Amino acid sequence: MSTRPGRTSAQPPQRTDARLNRERLLATAQEVFAEAGPEASLNEIARRAGVGPGTLYRHFPNRSALLTAVLRDRIETLCETAEELLSAESADDALAQWLHGFLAHARLNKGMGGALMIEEPAALGIDCHQLILHSAAALLSRAQQQGTARADLSADDVIRLVVGIALSTARTEDPGQPDRLLALVLDAAHRPPQGSA
Amino acid sequence: MSTRPGRTSAQPPQRTDARLNRERLLATAQEVFAEAGPEASLNEIARRAGVGPGTLYRHFPNRSALLTAVLRDRIETLCETAEELLSAESADDALAQWLHGFLAHARLNKGMGGALMIEEPAALGIDCHQLILHSAAALLSRAQQQGTARADLSADDVIRLVVGIALSTARTEDPGQPDRLLALVLDAAHRPPQGSA
DNA sequence: TAGTCAAACGGAGAACCTCTCCGTATCGTA
């Protein structure tokens, strides 16, 4: 009780040097991840941000936390888009459009987003993971209610297919391949579970 | 000239200790990869095989080479299966059956096969990669000729979709998910590229 | 059987990595 002066939040107000270092680390991490992919050296990020490794690790206890923080803005934007798309006329188009956006996100920085989605479901990434699953579920179930998406399909299935495309095309030389594969998957999602030929 | 006694192959006959060490390394690697996944420590493999790290690295210059060697048998078997399936009655069933086998392969040891397929296309993996692409292409084009698989589909697309499923479900808790997702993809592959709703 | 030597071994170690610990410096406040 009575730990902080008068903020609505629980934490005591962060020191300004800490806040600045955090911002610098985030900006640098975004750069370095973009250059070297999600396996980039965290030491290198600290060095380029002009702080010691200890500082980086206090702000972000592990790689996953840093990746999550770097991607959080983008993920939140993505999920806001989902909210808007929920009032679109065609639930089908809405789902397709959102999944294209999600694929682009998951492909960012050599599959960094996709990797995070799979690697550490129990770590810091969990809230982002849930956020995305929630958006996908909302869009999918609306399409299912409208009858344009097959009923035997879960949001987790759809997300995994798209993440899979992101991962397996991370190093492709064919720039059109990811969207082409997504179109194929969407095609399958539209059709009723056909019995025979 | 006159380096080797009388073998048909080009290389001088390997020394028996070298051959034994190579076999021990392969067997140990298989075990350790199965336990710890494709990121397992190569030092640990050398130690458990009872050889120094230098010996491991002379036989297998990098992780990819070792993974490839471990998987080579299985890949060759897979491709032989493809040959047999080429004379099956239904090209469609043949493709489906082979892809199920390939998915199982790619999921081996926490996505080790899939990872190799994507990670190092230019390294040692290249022949295996080509081998698999070749098998997939043969099965696919036969299904396309029979008219049961859509024509606007490349073997590379199909392989990437399946590898994607393997990678993104490497840590899934739902044991039925991989095959379920493959069934979905196969469904899409069967249908003609439908125009609209 | 003894001698020879290329081939193979193996381990020390260089260069990296992640992550921790703790003495020191700094911020914000009284």
Place this chain on the structure above:
DNA sequence: TACGATACGGAGAGGTTCTCCGTTTGACTA
């Protein structure tokens, strides 16, 4: 200005990959 909590940063522990090179050994030859 003085003080205490907060944050910094770098040394270093313990891991990794991979190389180098002196030593050993298998296989051939005389």
